[in-house]
Amino acid sequence: xxxxxxxxxxxxxxxxxxxxxxxxxxxxxxxxxxxxxxxxxxxxxxxxxxxxxxxxxxxxxxxxxxxxxxxxxxxxxxxxxxxxxxxxxxxxxxxxxxxxxxxxxxxxxxxxxxxxxxxxxxxxxxxxxxxxxxxxxxxxxxxxxxxxxxxxxxxxxxxxxxxxxxxxxxxxxxxxxxxxxxxxxxxxxxxxxxxxxxxxxxxxxxxxxxxxxxxxxxxxxxxxxxxxxxxxxxxxxxxxxxxxxxxxxxxxxxxxxxxxxxxxxxxxxxxxxxxxxxxxxxxxxxxxxxxxxxxxxxxxxxxxxxxxxxxxxxxxxxxxxxxxxxxxxxxxxxxxxxxx
Numbered sequence: 503x504x505x506x507x508x509x510x511x512x513x514x515x516x517x518x519x520x521x522x523x524x525x526x527x528x529x530x531x532x533x534x535x536x537x538x539x540x541x542x543x544x545x546x547x548x549x550x551x552x553x554x555x556x557x558x559x560x561x562x563x564x565x566x567x568x569x570x571x572x573x574x575x576x577x578x579x580x581x582x583x584x585x586x587x588x589x590x591x592x593x594x595x596x597x598x599x600x601x602x603x604x605x606x607x608x609x610x611x612x613x614x615x616x617x618x619x620x621x622x623x624x625x626x627x628x629x630x631x632x633x634x635x636x637x638x639x640x641x642x643x644x645x646x647x648x649x650x651x652x653x654x655x656x657x658x659x660x661x662x663x664x665x666x667x668x669x670x671x672x673x674x675x676x677x678x679x680x681x682x683x684x685x686x687x688x689x690x691x692x693x694x695x696x697x698x699x700x701x702x703x704x705x706x707x708x709x710x711x712x713x714x715x716x717x718x719x720x721x722x723x724x725x726x727x728x729x730x731x732x733x734x735x736x737x738x739x740x741x742x743x744x745x746x747x748x749x750x751x752x753x754x755x756x757x758x759x760x761x762x763x764x765x766x767x768x769x770x771x772x773x774x775x776x777x778x779x780x781x782x783x784x785x786x787x788x789x790x791x792x793x794x795x796x797x798x799x800x801x802x803x804x805x806x807x808x809x810x811x812x813x814x815x816x817x818x819x820x821x822x823x824x825x826x827x828x829x830x831x832x833x834x835x836x837x838x839x840x841x842x
Contacts (some may be wrong), residue, residue, distance in 0.1 A: 510540040511562075513603035513621075517547035517613035518571070521779045523555045525633060526609040528673040534560045543601050545594070547613050565597050569613055587616060594620035602626075609633060610641045622647045633672065633780040634805045635812035637661050654780065655812050672784035680765035681789065687769035693754055697731040698838045701771035701791075703764070704737060709777050712796060713740065716775075719831050720751055726838055727751050733767045735760065765789075773837050775830075778810035778823070787813070794833055795823040 512533055516526035523546060530542050541562040546552040548566040556564055567590040573579035594617045598606075605627040608614040614630075621628050630648045632641045635655040642661060645651055651662050652670035659667050688695050704712050713736060720727055731754040736744055740759070748755035756767070768774070768789040776782045778797035786793045795813065797806035810823040822833045 508602065510537055511543060511601055511603040512540065513543040513545060513598065513601070513606040513617070513626075515545045515606060515608040515614050515617045516611055517545075517552050517567075517569075518549065518611050520551070520555060521633070521781050522609050522611040523552060524675060524781055525631065525673045526607070527555065527558065528675045529607060529609070529631070530558075531560060531675075532673065541601070543597070543603055545597065545613065545617050563601065565593075567593055567613060567616065569616065571612055590616035591619055595623065598624050598626060605629060607631070608641075608644075610638050612640060614640050614644060618644045618647055631670070631673070632658050632662075634658065635780075635808040636805065638805065654784065655809070657808075657812050672780065674784055674788045675762075676765050676785070676788060680769075682766070682769050684770060684772075687766050690766055691733075691756060691770055693731050693733075693756070693770060697754065698729050698841050699731050699733065699770050699772045700834075701733045701767050701774045702776075703735045703767075703774065703782060704777050709737065709796075709798070710740065712775055712777070713742070713744070715796070715827060715830060717747075718827060719834055720753070722831060723835060724751075726835070727753055729838055731755065733770065734758075735764070772841060773834075775834075778806035778813070780805075780809055783809055783813050787817075792820045792837070793822070794830055794837075795821060796825065796830060797823065799825065 514526050514530045516522040530544065534542060542560060543563045544556055544561045545565045545567065546556055548568045552566060569586045569590045570583055573583050598620050603626060606617065606621045607629045608618060609631045618628055628648045629650045630641050630644060631652045633654055635657045637658060645662055648666060651667045653659055653667060654670060654672040656669055685695055693699060702712050702716060732748065733756045734744060736757060736759055744757045768791060771791055774786050774791050774793040776786060776793055776795055778795040795810040797810040799807055814821045814823045824830050
């Protein structure tokens with residue numbers, strides 16, 4: 503209980519992507535383990551992804567605000583966006599007034615803007631988590647309102663005031679008990695211990711270009727098919743019959759669209775082929791796995807490029823990063839040859 507005899511309540515804010523929501527949920531779970539009688543207020547956007555990911559029994563109150571992304575060059579859409587932003591701001595005031603959280607924690611994203619503005623107006627303390635090597639626009643803008651800013655890449659410290667910035671461990675959703683031997687993991691998922699195990703993962707939405715890479719690799723180096731087995735996260739929107747494709751090439755494979763708990767797959771892997779979102783990188787690091795990072799460069803953000811370069815600098819012997827398909831395929835060949 504807090505000093506005013508009300509239950510200790512913390513408001514967590516994240517939305518629009520698994521990269522924001524999952525670590526924020528992990529922070530909420532960690533806080534709940536420490537304060538089981540406390541209340542968790544979680545504010546996110548009204549997208550299907552947000553509603554799916556935040557469906558947790560540990561969350562006391564869920565609120566979903568209707569707020570789209572900044573229209574950028576679509577100037578006609580700005581009035582609608584501004585209306586949603588203002589409406590979300592006043593909705594946030596009502597929510598925070600109703601529950602009076604002791605403080606607000608956010609991992610960023612556009613949804614953080616109206617909530618943090620409302621918290622500032624109501625004089626509710628704010629803590630921010632910058633998960634990337636270079637801060638996102640929302641966290642960078644909101645930093646002036648935070649009493650503490652947690653950064654997970656040391657490189658991010660330079661963007662914030664020293665008196666409010668601390669280096670903190672990325673909130674990985676797994677525990678030490680989730681780490682099992684590779685042999686035990688392969689036995690658990692019924693894969694061979696004699697083949698090279700490649701784990702292909704592209705985040706909560708998958709990554710089509712990573713799927714294309716494995717097709718190119720097999721077409722160019724069919725001689726390695728009998729040495730390879732794959733664990734392949736395809737993404738929920740990929741309609742390709744990957745299981746049949748692997749069977750056609752006589753490659754044992756586990757194929758799935760999305761799963762929340764993939765600890766056993768990490769443990770089973772010889773190599774992880776991944777995008778370079780902060781969550782994926784720190785999970786690879788947690789399970790101490792060699793990796794090939796293929797950063798997404800959308801033209802709107804350099805987050806993944808910056809993350810990949812930052813991680814590769816500190817892990818030069820276990821991390822290869824690249825955007826050229828042929829370079830990545832050559833590295834795959836090198837890794838498989840090294841084991842066999």
